[in-house]
Amino acid sequence: MKMKINIYDVARIANVSTATVSRVLNNKSNVSPETRHKVQEAIKKLNYRPSAIARGLVLKHTKTVGILATDITSPNYARTACAMERELFHIGYNAILCNTGGSIENNKAYLQMLVNQGVCGIICIGSVFKNTLQETLMLSEFSHIPFVLSHCQIPADNTYSVVINEKHGIRLCVEHLLEKGHRDILYVKDADTYSGERKKSAFRENMARLDLPINDKTIFNTYRSFEGGIAVVKDILASGTKFSAIIFGDDITAAGGLFALKKAGYKIPEDVAIIGYNNSPASICCDPQLTTVDNKTDIMGNLSVKLLQTVLEKKETTRLLTVTPELVIREST
Amino acid sequence: MKMKINIYDVARIANVSTATVSRVLNNKSNVSPETRHKVQEAIKKLNYRPSAIARGLVLKHTKTVGILATDITSPNYARTACAMERELFHIGYNAILCNTGGSIENNKAYLQMLVNQGVCGIICIGSVFKNTLQETLMLSEFSHIPFVLSHCQIPADNTYSVVINEKHGIRLCVEHLLEKGHRDILYVKDADTYSGERKKSAFRENMARLDLPINDKTIFNTYRSFEGGIAVVKDILASGTKFSAIIFGDDITAAGGLFALKKAGYKIPEDVAIIGYNNSPASICCDPQLTTVDNKTDIMGNLSVKLLQTVLEKKETTRLLTVTPELVIREST
DNA sequence: TACTTTTATGTAAGCGTTTCCTCTCTCTTA
DNA sequence: TAAGAGAGAGGAAACGCTTACATAAAAGTA
Numbered sequence: 001m002k003m004k005i006n007i008y009d010v011a012r013i014a015n016v017s018t019a020t021v022s023r024v025l026n027n028k029s030n031v032s033p034e035t036r037h038k039v040q041e042a043i044k045k046l047n048y049r050p051s052a053i054a055r056g057l058v059l060k061h062t063k064t065v066g067i068l069a070t071d072i073t074s075p076n077y078a079r080t081a082c083a084m085e086r087e088l089f090h091i092g093y094n095a096i097l098c099n100t101g102g103s104i105e106n107n108k109a110y111l112q113m114l115v116n117q118g119v120c121g122i123i124c125i126g127s128v129f130k131n132t133l134q135e136t137l138m139l140s141e142f143s144h145i146p147f148v149l150s151h152c153q154i155p156a157d158n159t160y161s162v163v164i165n166e167k168h169g170i171r172l173c174v175e176h177l178l179e180k181g182h183r184d185i186l187y188v189k190d191a192d193t194y195s196g197e198r199k200k201s202a203f204r205e206n207m208a209r210l211d212l213p214i215n216d217k218t219i220f221n222t223y224r225s226f227e228g229g230i231a232v233v234k235d236i237l238a239s240g241t242k243f244s245a246i247i248f249g250d251d252i253t254a255a256g257g258l259f260a261l262k263k264a265g266y267k268i269p270e271d272v273a274i275i276g277y278n279n280s281p282a283s284i285c286c287d288p289q290l291t292t293v294d295n296k297t298d299i300m301g302n303l304s305v306k307l308l309q310t311v312l313e314k315k316e317t318t319r320l321l322t323v324t325p326e327l328v329i330r331e332s333t
Numbered sequence: 334m335k336m337k338i339n340i341y342d343v344a345r346i347a348n349v350s351t352a353t354v355s356r357v358l359n360n361k362s363n364v365s366p367e368t369r370h371k372v373q374e375a376i377k378k379l380n381y382r383p384s385a386i387a388r389g390l391v392l393k394h395t396k397t398v399g400i401l402a403t404d405i406t407s408p409n410y411a412r413t414a415c416a417m418e419r420e421l422f423h424i425g426y427n428a429i430l431c432n433t434g435g436s437i438e439n440n441k442a443y444l445q446m447l448v449n450q451g452v453c454g455i456i457c458i459g460s461v462f463k464n465t466l467q468e469t470l471m472l473s474e475f476s477h478i479p480f481v482l483s484h485c486q487i488p489a490d491n492t493y494s495v496v497i498n499e500k501h502g503i504r505l506c507v508e509h510l511l512e513k514g515h516r517d518i519l520y521v522k523d524a525d526t527y528s529g530e531r532k533k534s535a536f537r538e539n540m541a542r543l544d545l546p547i548n549d550k551t552i553f554n555t556y557r558s559f560e561g562g563i564a565v566v567k568d569i570l571a572s573g574t575k576f577s578a579i580i581f582g583d584d585i586t587a588a589g590g591l592f593a594l595k596k597a598g599y600k601i602p603e604d605v606a607i608i609g610y611n612n613s614p615a616s617i618c619c620d621p622q623l624t625t626v627d628n629k630t631d632i633m634g635n636l637s638v639k640l641l642q643t644v645l646e647k648k649e650t651t652r653l654l655t656v657t658p659e660l661v662i663r664e665s666t
Numbered sequence: 667t668a669c670t671t672t673t674a675t676g677t678a679a680g681c682g683t684t685t686c687c688t689c690t691c692t693c694t695t696a
Numbered sequence: 697t698a699a700g701a702g703a704g705a706g707g708a709a710a711c712g713c714t715t716a717c718a719t720a721a722a723a724g725t726a
Contacts, residue, residue, distance in 0.1 A: 017676045052449045053389040054712035078411045097430040116385045255618040285588040287620040350706045387682030
């Protein structure tokens with residue numbers, strides 16, 4: 001019993017050579033309409049599907065791209081990864097998912113694995129990758145394959161970036177709070193990533209630009225989680241800093257902060273206004289619902305794929321795409 | 334300039350045949366220790382990595398498995414998919430991610446694509462697949478590859494299942510509420526899936542078993558979302574049904590319900606107790622925090638992969654694994 | 667009409683592995 | 697000492713495709 005139909009079977013049935021079958025398969029010219037039709041009939045009759053593996057072997061690459069993420073459990077990354085995969089499938093590619101967990105060794109192992117699999121491109125989600133990639137990408141074994149970096153930039157010939165304008169996101173927050181009459185605004189940084197750093201400095205700049213008070217007691221640090229939010233509010237209250245609004249680096253941290261502030265007797269938004277970041281599902285479940293910044297992560301995913309596509313088609317393209325976040329105003333401000 | 338090192342290069346440097354290199358690569362016997370060592374040195378020296386594609390061609394399959402999900406944007410699925418991918422990588426496989434969006438055509442297209450890619454197994458997350466798969470899997474083109482179904486069962490030779498005991502999950506909810514003194518318990522079904530159906534009937538059974546009132550006004554329907562939760566609470570209040578507790582099919586729906594009840598002047602949990610389902614990040618952000626059921630989705634992911642692995646190794650194995658959910662008691666009850 | 671060009675098709679090599687088969691050499695054993 | 701067994705290694709085919717090259721027929725050109 002024959003396991004799988006191959007191109008020879010089709011050639012035999014259609015009474016042509018395998019070269020011809022291959023030509024119709026790949027929509028090459030130089031095939032007469034009648035022959036083309038004959039071949040297509042044979043394909044249909046046999047229900048033939050070309051083996052992506054065999055094709056990959058001769059072409060030295062497959063229509064596959066690797067998606068490297070630290071952890072798609074995080075809602076933003078999940079949204080991005082999902083959008084990417086959809087778009088990839090739509091244009092005939094498929095996606096190998098890699099959750100590196102942020103470890104450098106894993107990262108390298110994954111990259112290695114991806115090139116062995118013959119991926120034609122790699123997309124990285126998240127700014128954590130900057131560290132690893134910076135050095136790794138210089139290695140010759142990766143230099144031939146294009147990288148699209150979502151959320152970070154690296155000066156290497158084979159990298160392209162899609163970034164979010166965090167500066168603008170923070171600016172929207174600060175200006176919104178100012179409009180609402182707040183002047184004593186705090187910022188909570190909850191991640192040691194490049195993106196976290198950029199948001200923090202954007203906060204500084206905007207506060208300075210608008211002549212709002214800014215010093216070493218207006219920025220607090222914690223870790224991204226509900227508990228991290230609770231902890232930082234404790235710090236804030238203990239510090240005795242004067243404040244009427246807090247911007248958090250992420251919704252989940254904001255949710256924890258909100259929780260703690262309410263427990264401490266503050267009314268939100270009357271006593272203190274709160275803004276989260278990332279517009280995650282949780283932000284809507286808070287009471288009051290969180291004002292937050294939507295990072296358009298799905299759009300970033302789509303754009304990343306489209307960028308990669310134009311690179312793969314060897315078309316002229318820009319190396320950097322910037323998307324603009326939006327403020328989602330809800331009850332907490 | 335040579336693009337990539339191949340097995341011939343290694344053979345040449347080690348002064349052996351490619352057959353021998355292949356044997357050490359695959360840890361076959363019949364290689365003398367000295368030869369093995371020579372080859373390993375050559376591999377290290379050249380930094381050689383065998384091509385997964387070429388290997389795939391001769392083996393007719395790659396160390397790749399497809400993960401079919403409707404939408405990994407949903408926190409549970411993301412958690413499962415993430416756990417699966419981690420475990421797969423750990424045992425040397427990689428994962429092709431597929432977000433079908435629930436459409437039957439997509440589903441078939443994805444399956445087709447996966448077999449063309451030579452995956453050695455497919456894991457499906459979610460009970461939606463039952464419909465499509467039931468018929469599709471009978472097709473001979475899929476019969477040779479093993480399927481692991483997370484969340485559903487299908488009577489086909491090449492399928493294996495990992496399911497969650499929803500019955501038990503619901504039982505925990507009802508008994509917990511009964512302990513708290515509730516008798517008038519409502520159930521909100523928010524998904525037309527097999528799993529949704531099972532939870533609903535489990536609710537019926539448990540209410541009956543415990544002699545609690547159950548009729549056509551104790552079960553309500555809506556769609557899974559914050560808004561769906563708001564809408565169903567409106568329905569419930571309009572129906573005039575007597576109730577002191579509500580179990581929702583999902584946290585996000587519960588969050589919407591909670592929101593609506595508070596707006597309507599109910600105190601939670603004093604006036605009415607609420608239980609969600611799935612232990613999603615959002616459940617912790619609600620005020621009061623939601624009591625919910627943890628589906629152990631990461632464990633399900635791990636088990637799915639392990640099940641697949643034993644199948645691939647042709648070892649004897651059970652066709653069905655059941656995991657037991659846990660009640661997470663928080664403030665809303 | 668005789669030529670060049672274009673179009674349609676076939677032949678066969680090659681992509682990088684694995685593995686079956688063969689061969690040689692050494693070690694047993696009668 | 698000769699035959700047989702077993703271990704270690706190599707030769708070469710096979711996996712299913714693409715494509716450079718070759719060839720033949722058709723079409724265009726003068």
